[in-house]
Amino acid sequence: MSKHAALAAIGYAIVTALTFSPTSPATAADCRDAPGEVTPAGQHWYYRLDHATGQQCWYLRKATPARSTEPSKPVRAARPAAKKPARDAEPRSKSSKEALFQEFLQWQKRQPKP
Secondary structure, X not given: OOHHHHHHHHHHHHHHHHHOXXXXXXXXXXXEOOOOOXXXXXXXXXXXXXXXXXXXXXXXXXXXXXXXXXXXXXXXXXXXXXXXXXXXXXXXXXXXXXXXXHHHHHHHHHOOOO
């Protein structure tokens, strides 16, 4: 099975599971044209549109808790930031710089080409 076909099958399975999940209205008897005037404690009116049939449906379900409007706390770094390497106490000589540069060029030749 190709990767594309596998992803399509997984997507279809997810949509099917969500469509027939117990949180959606189970029967046509639960479906109303408009929300009721009275909402029982701990419940909330939800709206659903069945795109296949065009049926518009209001139904009661257990209310979900409201999300906090406060900003979330900042996440601390898992480890402290790396320290910058200390600079040499004395400047490099011209020959030392040239040797370091040649070493870099050799390293660069060994790297794979993109």
